[in-house]
Amino acid sequence: MTDNAACPGFDELGLPDSIVDRLAQEGVTTPFPIQAAAIPDALAGRDVLGCGRTGSGKTLAYGLPLLVRAAERRAASRRPRALVLVPTRELAHQVRDALTDYGRLLGVRIGDVVGGSSYTRQINELRRGIEVLVATPGRLTDLIEQGACDLGDVELCVLDEADQMCDMGFMPQVTELLDQVPSGGQALLFSATLDGDVDKLVRRYMNEPSTHSVDPPVSHVTTMEHHLLKVLPRDKNRIVTEIAARDGRTILFVRSKHRADSISEQLVAAGVPAASLHGGKTQSVRTKTLAKFREGRVQALVATDVAARGIHVDGIDLVVNIDLPTGHKDYLHRGGRTARAGESGRVVSLVAPNQRRLARRLLGDAGVLAEQHLVNPGDALLGEVTGAREPSWEPWIEPPEPERPRRSRGGGNPRRRGGNNPRPRGERGERRDGTRDDSARRRNGEHTRRDNRPRKPYRGERPSSGSAAQGRF
Structure with missing residues (x-):
């Protein structure tokens, strides 16, 4: 039905x-x-x-x-x-x-x-x-x-x-x-x-x-464009960097954790705010990385297929297959990160000369039609299809997260020291009414017992020369 x-x-x-x-x-x-x-x-x-x-x-x-x-x-x-x-x-x-x-x-x-x-x-x-x-x-x-x-x-x-x-x-x-x-x-x-x-x-x-x-898995989504970019192996890294430097959020897919980390480092070194996402990272790191990508603090996310289904971020208009997926299902899963809920988007796959037949069969199984282009680094056609541009080539340094404002230690309690209404104090060891504050005497080492006998030294404490310290301790 x-x-x-x-x-x-x-x-x-x-x-x-x-x-x-x-x-x-x-x-x-x-x-x-x-x-x-x-x-x-x-x-x-x-x-x-x-x-x-x-x-x-x-x-x-x-x-x-x-x-x-x-x-x-x-x-x-x-x-x-x-x-x-x-x-x-x-x-x-x-x-x-x-x-x-x-x-x-x-x-x-x-x-x-x-x-x-x-x-x-x-x-x-x-x-x-x-x-x-x-x-x-x-x-x-x-x-x-x-x-x-x-x-x-x-x-x-x-x-x-x-x-x-x-x-x-x-x-x-x-x-x-x-x-x-x-x-x-x-x-x-x-x-x-x-x-x-x-x-x-x-x-x-x-x-x-x-x-x-409502959307057969092998149908062509009208709001999604598919492109095969034929590239030479020696130019691939440079082309990936130029694509990632574009305006907007971009997800780039690879087939291994190591590739995700190394390409992310390559992009950061070229001045592109980038991060990697894969199953080898802890849940807290993955959550923080997705939050940064969602908030725009990171514009390029390099991910593996394990993470493909878990990325739901609005406004992603470009998906890049740096490494071809193993099957047409993975291709559809990756492409599903863009053109969501009727929005437009593009899926771009980078293909070396020896991968062109594999790529055509992959797209055929997925039931999609893709435009094919031969591109080189810096080409106007590359910029037209993907929005690629020259990066700054100055390493990107992630800015520190803004600190949360600290609450006042005393709050609004006037009886708490250091609060909004601190209690007025007299001289050290003296209350407002002029009487002696024993807490100050204790801090100064002057505390005496209620029967006016000096306290005994603590175990390990060096006794003073006075007669009161000659007792047993």
Whole structure:
């Protein structure tokens, strides 16, 4: 079934008024085709199979019905009521963030379980009880084995980017997790492709799903342009640098962690604000890097395919394949970082003379048509296609992050020393009324016991020459 008809408004899909009002406040009144097609079926309790490219609005298509269903009753400790499985940490965080505000309106608690983050925080969240759990397969399996989570109460399960999970080798873990979900529940599966292992998941875990395909995975997206740039190997690094120096955000894809780091260093040395993103970095570093890219502090991001599905940044108008992907699926995943939600974008692949046949077959399998160009460093054609320009060639030094303002130590408490209204003091050791302050005497070593006998020296303290220090200590 292909949904190309005009979409109704969110208020016609059966969603609660509070959700519709919040969407309207954010300027979202017309759903994307996948949302208009999938939300009514999901709210009705049917299994839903959605096929569409990344950026087509799938998160809200399954997320809003998920929240409505999860709001029916509170979850018990360690037993979530709804589960969303995703392939990468970044995607898990983005799903959680996209649904949190709407969940708060309905009183639904949302938690995430991903690798690279604190076990303690995740275990505590599960112990307190969460209705919706967003998880990557590996970390969720670990927590279940530790007894920190039980899937026995899950009534609705979502597989997002199912094809990517299968491609990344998560198929055994995914099936093991789905076997722990009680039968008879609702299943929603969203994927850019529906072949291979994804088809096995559909046949095994879904019951007569309602199928909605809004953007076939091998179709040509009209808002996305594809270009093959034929380059000589000796010119490749220079061309990459000139492309990365363009105005705007650019994602450059490579096939290994080492390549990502080395090219990022090459760009920084040429004066381009750049950073690398791959699975070898800790979660905190990956999160900070994405934040810098999103905020414009870094304009070029060099990433591997592992990170491809987790990058959701608005305003990316150019994707560069420095290294050709291994298959047409990876090509589509990479290209999905641009031309999102109807925006325009370009995908550029750098091809050496011995890679041209491979590149043509790759694009043919992906079902896209690409313009081919022979370019050299500094060419006007290179600038016309990619916006490339000459870099500064002065090493880029990342500016320090702005410091957070420090709060006053005393705040507004007039009794606290150093606050906004510090207490007036007299001479050292003297109160305002002229009486002696014993605290000052203690600081000056003049403290005496209440019976006026001098204190005994502490163990290890050198005794004074006076008779009071001759006693036992």
